[in-house]
Amino acid sequence: MAPQIEEITGRYAHIDIEGLPHRIYWEEAGAGIPLVCLHTAGSDGRQYRAVLNDPEITRHYRVMVFDMPRHGKSSPAAGTVDDDYALTVQGYLAQIIAFCDAFELENPVAMGCSIGGRIVLHLALHHPDRFRALIGLQSSAHVDPYYDTTWLDRPDVHGGRMCGAFAHSLMAPTSPPEHVDETRWHYMQGGPGIFKGDLHFYRGAEGDIREDLGRIDTAKCPLHLLTGEYDFSCRPEDSEALAQALGIGVTIMPDMGHFPMSENPEVFLTYLRPVLERIRAG
Numbered sequence: 001m002a003p004q005i006e007e008i009t010g011r012y013a014h015i016d017i018e019g020l021p022h023r024i025y026w027e028e029a030g031a032g033i034p035l036v037c038l039h040t041a042g043s044d045g046r047q048y049r050a051v052l053n054d055p056e057i058t059r060h061y062r063v064m065v066f067d068m069p070r071h072g073k074s075s076p077a078a079g080t081v082d083d084d085y086a087l088t089v090q091g092y093l094a095q096i097i098a099f100c101d102a103f104e105l106e107n108p109v110a111m112g113c114s115i116g117g118r119i120v121l122h123l124a125l126h127h128p129d130r131f132r133a134l135i136g137l138q139s140s141a142h143v144d145p146y147y148d149t150t151w152l153d154r155p156d157v158h159g160g161r162m163c164g165a166f167a168h169s170l171m172a173p174t175s176p177p178e179h180v181d182e183t184r185w186h187y188m189q190g191g192p193g194i195f196k197g198d199l200h201f202y203r204g205a206e207g208d209i210r211e212d213l214g215r216i217d218t219a220k221c222p223l224h225l226l227t228g229e230y231d232f233s234c235r236p237e238d239s240e241a242l243a244q245a246l247g248i249g250v251t252i253m254p255d256m257g258h259f260p261m262s263e264n265p266e267v268f269l270t271y272l273r274p275v276l277e278r279i280r281a282g
Contacts, residue, residue: 008052010073017069017077017098018091024099025073026066030058033132033280034108036100037065038116040259041202042163042195043186044072047113050265056273060280061109066099070194085197088206092119093126100130109279113137114234114258115202120223121209121216121242128221133279135224135272138231138258140238141245142208149203153193163195164188170258172230183262213245223248224275228256 010027027045029052037048045065052063067074070085096119100108109132112120117139124134151162164184171180187195201207216223227239229252236252243250253260253271260268 006049006053007058008049012073013102015098015102018094020077020080022069022077023075024066024069026064026099027052028062028064029053030060030062032060032062034100034103034105035061035063035276036096036105036108036110037063037261038096038110038112038119039065039068039071040114040116041198042071042167042190043183044068044074046072046186047183047259047262049262050269051261051272054269054273057269057276061276064099064103064105068095070191070197085193086206087115087198087201089119089122089201092201093122096123097127097130107132109133109135109276111135111137113261115198115207117234118202118207118209121213122207124216124218124221124223125209125212128217131221132282133222133224135226135275136239137226137260138228138234138239139225139242140234141210141213141242143203143233143238145203146232149196149199152196152199159192159195160188160190163190166195167259170231170233171263172228172255172257174230174255175257175263179263179265183259186262213242216246218246218248222279224279225250226253226260226271226275227251228253228258228260230256231258233258 008027008029013024015024039045039047044067048065070076117136120134120136164187167187168184229236239250
């Protein structure tokens with residue numbers, strides 16, 4: 001029996017980010033409007049496998065998913081592997097803009113989840129003219145610290161199992177077990193301290209954008225919000241408060257958790273396709 005081969009290509013690109021050369025891995029499928037997908041903290045681009053494989057989307061969109069430096073198949077910059085990693089707003093924005101510039105993407109759409117759902121707000125604030133539209137999954141303006149992140153990077157604790165267990169707690173009980181397992185497996189493979197370093201941006205003051213929401217003009221760059229209801233890290237009311245502050249709408253997705261594109265991809269696509277069609281209709 002012949003194997004089923006997915007229409008996804010994966011390659012490496014050598015890209016300078018903040019003056020340092022990086023070897024960045026990305027996957028893509030389709031043609032048309034560039035759609036740059038941003039994965040969650042501590043994971044990698046495999047989370048968007050369903051978007052990459054959806055012919056209804058790839059018929060009109062060039063879906064591109066890159067692994068952030070230190071994540072997935074993207075290595076740290078040379079000489080930095082032992083550095084204490086802490087993701088910042090400036091560093092995160094620099095990665096995204098460098099990727100878009102390297103491929104000369106014209107007026108792309110950016111979609112991010114969790115930390116990606118937060119950084120699209122910073123893109124809307126700092127780079128609204130660079131994007132056709134932005135899509136925030138599990139987006140909130142901030143999150144109050146609610147657990148001890150030191151457990152994610154300790155020599156006496158298996159960090160991969162801790163990260164996988166924490167990710168599992170954020171997924172809906174109605175999500176298909178095979179997708180839940182794959183999502184938490186991605187977290188179990190992360191490098192030491194990477195999840196903790198990403199949460200430096202997500203939690204506390206670094207990524208908190210509440211005071212700047214009034215400076216975001218969604219008329220310059222449309223912003224679409226989709227949030228799963230089963231999520232204590234970004235609750236529906238958090239996304240609703242964000243939407244109210246920005247004067248836009250938000251779609252709450254029942255029976256879905258913090259990783260909608262990977263934990264329940266078939267259902268998620270039914271919410272995403274209409275949004276992409278509205279963006280394409282422009």
